[in-house]
Amino acid sequence: MASEGNQPFLPLDIIINILKRVSVKSIVQFRSVCKDWKNLFKTPNFIAEQARHSAHQNPLLLLHESDYDYKATPPFLRLVNQKMETVEVLTIPSINCFKHGWKIIGSCNGLLCIQVHPDQGRSPCSLCLWNPVIREVREIPETTRNARNDYLDMHKFGLGFSSVINDFKIVKFYKQELHKKKNKKKAALLRHHGVEVYSLSTGSWKELEFVALQNTTIISKASSVDGTIFWLGLQDSCHVLVSFDVGTEVLTTTQIPLTSRHQVYKTTTTLSVYQNKFAIYQYYCDCSFNSIDIWAMEEVATESGKSFSCVKICNVSTIAYFFGPLCIWRNEIVCRDEVENVSERKYYLELFNVTTKKGKKFPDSDSSVYHFCAGFNYEESLMSVWNS
Amino acid sequence: MSSSVEAITVLSSDGDEFKITVSAAKLSKPLNWMLEDVCFSDDCDEVPTIEVNSKTLVKVIEYCEKHAPRANSGASDSDAEELKKWDIEFMKMDVKDILFHILMAANYLHMEGLYDLACQTAADLMKGMTVSQIRKIFHIKNDFSSEEQEQLRRQHPGCSFD
Numbered sequence: 001m002a003s004e005g006n007q008p009f010l011p012l013d014i015i016i017n018i019l020k021r022v023s024v025k026s027i028v029q030f031r032s033v034c035k036d037w038k039n040l041f042k043t044p045n046f047i048a049e050q051a052r053h054s055a056h057q058n059p060l061l062l063l064h065e066s067d068y069d070y071k072a073t074p075p076f077l078r079l080v081n082q083k084m085e086t087v088e089v090l091t092i093p094s095i096n097c098f099k100h101g102w103k104i105i106g107s108c109n110g111l112l113c114i115q116v117h118p119d120q121g122r123s124p125c126s127l128c129l130w131n132p133v134i135r136e137v138r139e140i141p142e143t144t145r146n147a148r149n150d151y152l153d154m155h156k157f158g159l160g161f162s163s164v165i166n167d168f169k170i171v172k173f174y175k176q177e178l179h180k181k182k183n184k185k186k187a188a189l190l191r192h193h194g195v196e197v198y199s200l201s202t203g204s205w206k207e208l209e210f211v212a213l214q215n216t217t218i219i220s221k222a223s224s225v226d227g228t229i230f231w232l233g234l235q236d237s238c239h240v241l242v243s244f245d246v247g248t249e250v251l252t253t254t255q256i257p258l259t260s261r262h263q264v265y266k267t268t269t270t271l272s273v274y275q276n277k278f279a280i281y282q283y284y285c286d287c288s289f290n291s292i293d294i295w296a297m298e299e300v301a302t303e304s305g306k307s308f309s310c311v312k313i314c315n316v317s318t319i320a321y322f323f324g325p326l327c328i329w330r331n332e333i334v335c336r337d338e339v340e341n342v343s344e345r346k347y348y349l350e351l352f353n354v355t356t357k358k359g360k361k362f363p364d365s366d367s368s369v370y371h372f373c374a375g376f377n378y379e380e381s382l383m384s385v386w387n388s
Numbered sequence: 389m390s391s392s393v394e395a396i397t398v399l400s401s402d403g404d405e406f407k408i409t410v411s412a413a414k415l416s417k418p419l420n421w422m423l424e425d426v427c428f429s430d431d432c433d434e435v436p437t438i439e440v441n442s443k444t445l446v447k448v449i450e451y452c453e454k455h456a457p458r459a460n461s462g463a464s465d466s467d468a469e470e471l472k473k474w475d476i477e478f479m480k481m482d483v484k485d486i487l488f489h490i491l492m493a494a495n496y497l498h499m500e501g502l503y504d505l506a507c508q509t510a511a512d513l514m515k516g517m518t519v520s521q522i523r524k525i526f527h528i529k530n531d532f533s534s535e536e537q538e539q540l541r542r543q544h545p546g547c548s549f550d
Contacts, residue, residue, distance in 0.1 A: 007525055008488050014495055014507075015526065021511035032519050032540055032549045034528050135544065 016040065020049040024110070024133050024380035047382045048166060051109060054379065058082060061329045062090075062112075062378035063349075064104050065370035075102075076370065079378060082330065084351065084362050093130065093137045102128075104374060106159030106170075108224050110381025113159040113170060127157070127170065129200070129385040138385035143172065143196050143205045158222030160229035161383075162246035168200040168383075169246045171229055173218050197249060200385070212251055218242060223271035225278045230271050230297075232280065241280075241297065241308055256295070256310045258282060272328035273377070274313070281333070283325050291317040292325075292333070292354060316354045325352075326375035334375045335359070347373065396423070399435050400442040412452035415459055416497040439496065444489040451478065451502050459501075479509045487513070488525075520550050 010018075019027070019040070027050065031038045040046050058081075066075035077090040101117030114128040127140035156173040173195050195208045213233075220232035229244045239258040244251050258269065258280070267284040274281070277296040284291055294314040300307045326334040326349075333352040347370065349362040395409045398419075413419040422436050438445060454474060458467060479487075487510055494503035514522060523530060530549060532540065537549055 007527070008492060009527055010488055010491065011495075014491055017503075017507045018491075018510045018514070021508050022514055026515055028544070029548070030514075030519065030522060031544070032532070032537070032547050033522050033526075034531050035536075037528075038540075 016046065020046060021053050022050075024050070024054070024382055027382060028133055041382060042384070044166060047384070048163065051381050051383065052163070054381075059330065059377040059379050060087070061327075061334060062104075062107060062376040064374045064376070066103075066372045067370050080362070084360070090132045093135070095137060104376060105157045106222055106224065107376035107378050108159045108168070109161040110379055110383050111159065111161075111168060111385060112376075112378075113157065115157065127198075129159075129168070129170075131381070131383060131385055133380045134382060134384070136385045140170065140198060141205070143174075143198075156218040156222070156231060158224065158229035158231060158244065160222075160224040160227065160244065160246040162227040164227060164247045166201075167246070169229075169244075169249075170198040170200075171222070171244050172196045172198070172205075173213075173231075195251065197244075208249060208251065210251075212253055213242065216240060216242065216253065220269060220271055223273070223278065225273055228278075230278060232269055232271060241310070243308065252307065254308045254310070256280070256308075258295070268325055270325060270327065274328050275331055278308075279313075279328065280310075281325065281328065291315070294354065314354050316357060326373060327377065329375065329377055336373050347371075349373070397435050398445075399437040400445045401437065401439050402442045404442045404445075405435065406442075406445055406449060408449050409453060409456065412449065412456040415452045415455060415501070416499050418497055440493040441489065444486060444493050447478075447486065447490055448493050448497065448499075448502070452499075454478075455501060475505055479505060518550060519548055 019030075019037075022030070027041055031041055061080040063078050063080060064075060065077075075092070077092065078086045079088045079090065081087045102114050104112050105115045106113035110131055110133065112130045112132065114130055116126050116128060126142055129138045129140060130136070155175065158171040159168065160171070161168045194210050195213065196205050197208055198205045216233045216235045218231045218233050223230050224246075227246045229246065231242045233240045233242045233253065235253065239256050240253045241256050242251065242253050267282065269280065269282045272279050272281060274294055274296060277298070279297065280295045282293045282295075292315070293312060295310050296313045297308045297310055300309050324336045326336055328334070329351070333354065335350045335352050336347055337350070338347045350359040351362065352359045395407045396413060398406050398408060400406060408419075410423065413423060419438075440448065455471065458471060487506060491503065491506045491510065493499075494506055517525075522528070532549065540547055
């Protein structure tokens, strides 16, 4: 046993067992140790094992801030750690589709799904997958359903990952073009008319059965937890939870007893994860009250597959102040509000704890001048955008 | 095996004798097999050798003795919490010299808990190390040609070979 500093030669399987517990940041740095390591870090098995070890440990908060005028003020993407400090400002890839308007529509296992503004970009892709840590970007081809007059919020998307089949999938609910429906039922135009799914490993889109979703309109952004993607939908003015199983590609809807409050001034309903469960939180306010409800969804096995039952786990009412919730991060709600000065509008970010009913200001959020802000849970990973 | 035996004697690879209680030895599958196969009663003079050096074996036995009560009976949450704290302290020893030996021993003795703990400790230690420090502790040679290094630097700005 050669001993330099008395260190034995470790067998490869032990080295691999150590390396899969190393942070993604360090792995990226250690690619230049030797060729064997560089190749090891690219194997699907290692990537999956590494992800398993770091899963749900320390999600960072990804903040995407942007302004009306895209060219005057480029968007700002940053990662915030558990101490609420900005740890990294992400460099946006210098490829064509990022030069114009875009937004993040999903964050899952280290991959971000980006939707590109079709009007300005005229780029061949309308969707991109991006892993910022390993600096990989993949343009996702257009579906046949893409129309020239698409606008940014016309379709609803979702990104999910199944560790069972080790594949990412993107789901797209599309709406028919307006001019083709000449007559009568205008209400029908608001509904989604079909759904397609893109698999990262096959690299192609395919149409899915839509029967269960007749008369359903997706009204929320997607959220994904452990191989399932969720959306909130409206079916005959009732709220439904739409779920997509990434592994089996089965779509289901579940009725949920969310309160519709027409009289309130503002309602925001968002999907998220709270205490390791998929959750829905609803924020509403009018002149006299502000309130937050959190609902947790429990998976229930039924004869026809899986279903969800909805349990209200938290109601916080009479919150002293008004805020705009962005997302739930580490079981606290990230909120944003504006302060109006004489000269300009400024925004600040806060973390609100529903148990203590107290908010904590983000230390470096005082001077934000961006009008828009979106928040995502983000876990660094080695997952390649090219194949799973 | 006589049921009266509470501790057994083993030899390290350096030839030193160590005592380990039966309940602690049960944390290791190979040691457990030895317990079943070998006669450990008083009149048996065969002392099994464990291919682990003395310095490392002391630590391994210390770990086993600490973890044995919980492994054998199951424990409350407060015990688990205390044990976690103890593990952190235990791993604060002179790791640079002994950690890799403990890893090899835990692997050889099929001790899952200690193996995971030691792997995690090693992973945590690697954080913040430079590439050349990593090569040194793992005895790895830089096998990239200068062209390959150049190419990697182009692909991944900021990547370092030192």
